[in-house]
Amino acid sequence: xxxxxxxxxxxxxTFGAFVAVHDVxxxxxxxxxxxxxxxxxxxxxxxxxxxxxxxxPTSGDxxxxxKSLLSVPSHKRNIGMVFQRYTLFPNLSVAENVAFPLRVRxxxxxEVKRRVADMLALVRLENFAxxxxxxxxxxxxxxxxxxxxxxxDPPILLMDEPLSALDKKLRQEIQAEIRRIHRETGVTILYVxxxxxxxxxxxxxIALFKEGRIEQIGTGEDLYLRPASEFVAGFIGNxxxxxxxxxxxxxxxxxxxxxDGSIITGLTAAEPFSRxxxxxxxxxxxxxSLTPGPASTALQVxxxxxxxxxxxxxxxxxxxxxxxxxxxxxxxxTDPAGAxxxxxxxxxxxxALAFLFPA
Amino acid sequence: xxxxxxxxxxxxxxxxGSGSALPALLLVGLFFIVPVVALLLRSVTDPEPGLxxxxxxxxxxxxxxxxxxxxxxxxxxxxxxxLVAFPVAWMLAIMPPAFGSVVFxxxxxxxxxxxxxxxxxxxxxxxxxxxxxxxxxxxxxxxEPLPLINNLTGVTIGMVYIMLPFMILPxxxxxxxxxPMTLRAAALCGASPFQAFRRILLPLSLPGIxxxxxxxxxxxxxxxxxxxxxxxxxNMMLAEMIAQTVRSLLNWGLGSAxxxxxxxxxxxxxxxxxxxxxxxxxxxxx
Numbered sequence: 066x067x068x069x070x071x072x073x074x075x076x077x078x079t080f081g082a083f084v085a086v087h088d089v090x091x092x093x094x095x096x097x098x099x100x101x102x103x104x105x106x107x108x109x110x111x112x113x114x115x116x117x118x119x120x121x122p123t124s125g126d127x128x129x130x131x132k133s134l135l136s137v138p139s140h141k142r143n144i145g146m147v148f149q150r151y152t153l154f155p156n157l158s159v160a161e162n163v164a165f166p167l168r169v170r171x172x173x174x175x176e177v178k179r180r181v182a183d184m185l186a187l188v189r190l191e192n193f194a195x196x197x198x199x200x201x202x203x204x205x206x207x208x209x210x211x212x213x214x215x216x217x218d219p220p221i222l223l224m225d226e227p228l229s230a231l232d233k234k235l236r237q238e239i240q241a242e243i244r245r246i247h248r249e250t251g252v253t254i255l256y257v258x259x260x261x262x263x264x265x266x267x268x269x270x271i272a273l274f275k276e277g278r279i280e281q282i283g284t285g286e287d288l289y290l291r292p293a294s295e296f297v298a299g300f301i302g303n304x305x306x307x308x309x310x311x312x313x314x315x316x317x318x319x320x321x322x323x324x325d326g327s328i329i330t331g332l333t334a335a336e337p338f339s340r341x342x343x344x345x346x347x348x349x350x351x352x353x354s355l356t357p358g359p360a361s362t363a364l365q366v367x368x369x370x371x372x373x374x375x376x377x378x379x380x381x382x383x384x385x386x387x388x389x390x391x392x393x394x395x396x397x398x399t400d401p402a403g404a405x406x407x408x409x410x411x412x413x414x415x416x417a418l419a420f421l422f423p424a
Numbered sequence: 425x426x427x428x429x430x431x432x433x434x435x436x437x438x439x440x441g442s443g444s445a446l447p448a449l450l451l452v453g454l455f456f457i458v459p460v461v462a463l464l465l466r467s468v469t470d471p472e473p474g475l476x477x478x479x480x481x482x483x484x485x486x487x488x489x490x491x492x493x494x495x496x497x498x499x500x501x502x503x504x505x506x507l508v509a510f511p512v513a514w515m516l517a518i519m520p521p522a523f524g525s526v527v528f529x530x531x532x533x534x535x536x537x538x539x540x541x542x543x544x545x546x547x548x549x550x551x552x553x554x555x556x557x558x559x560x561x562x563x564x565x566x567x568e569p570l571p572l573i574n575n576l577t578g579v580t581i582g583m584v585y586i587m588l589p590f591m592i593l594p595x596x597x598x599x600x601x602x603x604p605m606t607l608r609a610a611a612l613c614g615a616s617p618f619q620a621f622r623r624i625l626l627p628l629s630l631p632g633i634x635x636x637x638x639x640x641x642x643x644x645x646x647x648x649x650x651x652x653x654x655x656x657x658x659n660m661m662l663a664e665m666i667a668q669t670v671r672s673l674l675n676w677g678l679g680s681a682x683x684x685x686x687x688x689x690x691x692x693x694x695x696x697x698x699x700x701x702x703x704x705x706x707x708x709x710x
Contacts (some may be wrong), residue, residue, distance in 0.1 A: 139611040156627040165623070166613035213613065300495035356639060386638075 069131065070095040071116075071221060071253060076125035078111050085111045087277040088125065093255070095220075098247050102264040102300070103274030106366040111256050112274075113223055116255065118142055127219065143253075145214030146223040149230065151206045153198035159196035159209050166217045184212035187246060204235045208242065215250060224256045229280070230262065240266055261301050265289070273297055275333045293335065296423040298347045303352075305390045307346045308424060319421055321346060324363075324386035330361040334421045343424035350393040352418030355380075355410065362416055366390065367408040382412060460687065463680045470677030479680035486663070487682070494662040494686075497576065497651065498644035506633055507638050509591035510582060513632075514625075516592070517599035535589045543653050546582045547573065550654070571586040574656035582654040583644060588645065598632025612702045640696045642690050662686055 086108040101109035112143045114120040118139035167177045172404040185191050188208040213365040264271050265285040271280040281293040292298035298351045309323040319334040366382035379390040432478040481487050536544040549555050550572040610620040648663035
């Protein structure tokens with residue numbers, strides 16, 4: 066077995082009776098981009114703060130290359146961090162901000178100069194060296210913060226929702242920068258966000274947090290294509306949920322009866338269900354199509370609304386039992402709108418992108 | 425940005441309210457400017473026209489010593505006040521507002537308590553047979569009473585105590601504007617608590633320290649009650665000297681000259697501070 070790099074072992078944090086983090090365990094290999102994703106208050110930031118040393122876990126341990134970090138104060142952990150708020154030192158210029166971690170480590174002047182130039186080139190802010198943080202835009206400030214955090218070549222870079230204060234266009238721009246910097250430096254990144262698109266865009270792996278626990282950890286594909294729970298399915302990507310009843314499971318393929326009476330077969334069940342158990346069928350909008358397929362995957366619907374988005378359409382359909390379904394057919398994008406409208410239509414879905422969860 | 429808008433606001437309200445400011449301006453003119461001019465005139469006319477009062481002031485070793493001592497006391501008091509006030513101000517800046525307002529209330533309350541009462545209280549505490557000396561002797565820490573009163577120590581203790589609110593209040597304002605996350609960032613950058621203080625927190629709090637420091641220094645220069653009660657004859661301060669000159673010696677000319685010199689020095693210091701702070705602002709904002 067290879068030596069572990071960053072190891073978060075059964076970290077637990079309580080505030081009085083409230084348990085913010087329940088025994089979180091994660092192994093992070095060197096060079097990985099791991100994202101902690103989850104709604105606010107799910108414990109993702111608390112876990113990050115335990116690694117940074119801002120909050121001591123109630124129990125558990127954090128090890129870097131087999132040495133515990135917990136007894137090491139923040140300023141000796143050698144960890145880089147970019148914060149949600151702008152935390153540049155307002156009394157120092159951009160270059161002095163980036164030089165700060167090197168100056169406190171008493172590195173020789175020539176090295177500091179070279180390193181600052183390299184870092185500012187990395188975040189493409191060479192021409193801003195003598196500005197003060199107050200004269201920079203939010204996006205530029207976060208790029209300087211990134212340069213500062215990487216200046217002393219830390220083994221781990223923590224990022225706590227660094228883009229949440231920026232507008233959408235700027236966010237995408239800096240996401241691309243972060244990906245490039247991760248590729249170029251090979252630094253291990255732990256990234257906290259509540260934005261699933263950001264997580265999918267950036268990460269090698271995603272740990273999805275819910276109420277202080279990791280609901281599922283895996284690649285973006287794992288979470289999207291093989292969600293472990295209804296929460297994961299609902300949090301990552303768009304989903305339709307249809308209530309129904311489990312009839313039987315044979316050879317791994319489940320059969321259900323939906324609320325409108327239609328029988329669907331060949332479904333993957335997340336866990337064994339008993340006969341007659343209430344279930345919810347989750348279907349991705351892009352797994353639905355108006356192109357005819359097998360009858361075992363057909364739903365009888367009325368088309369309520371269609372909208373054209375250029376590369377795809379969005380169709381809102383309604384079943385006889387009144388459940389609304391969001392359909393995003395790509396293959397039908399060239400169909401004239403009239404062919405999609407109307408009542409008594411059938412839509413078909415790909416069973417590989419449909420999952421059964423307990424109700 | 426905030427400073428700019430509030431500055432613009434105050435200029436606007438100044439223009440709008442200039443009519444109603446007239447009584448106050450008259451009051452200041454009549455009861456401040458006129459006496460200062462009278463003071464100046466008296467110092468060069470009493471007992472006869474000429475600069476003999478100023479010559480006496482700067483020619484006599486005694487008076488020069490009083491001036492130097494006044495500056496020494498003011499400087500020591502200012503320095504000690506900054507040292508004592510900073511941790512309190514920092515605590516007030518980072519503590520939850522509900523707690524903070526209680527501590528703030530205690531500080532303000534001390535300002536509202538009669539100055540003479542507070543100074544007499546210090547006499548009770550500091551004198552040879554006072555509470556402090558008796559306690560220390562009772563505990564066997566000292567054999568002889570410490571000289572805590574009628575000297576620089578007594579004046580410093582008493583004045584620092586009175587000046588603290590004037591230092592804490594401007595400092596809290598400056599420190600509250602500093603995001604505590606900035607200091608966490610400094611820590612993760614590898615700065616020890618001392619390095620974070622010296623390189624980040626201290627530079628960022630300098631405007632507050634300068635504002636509070638100047639206020640304390642200027643107030644200390646002209647302070648009368650506390651130095652008179654807690655100080656000794658060997659380190660008399662200027663205000664006490666003026667009082668003696670006028671009251672006991674009835675030498676109004678010399679007293680006026682001393683008061684005028686104090687005023688000029690104070691104004692010079694204020695102008696100097698304005699220049700220094702102004703220079704830093706334009707330099708830092710570029």
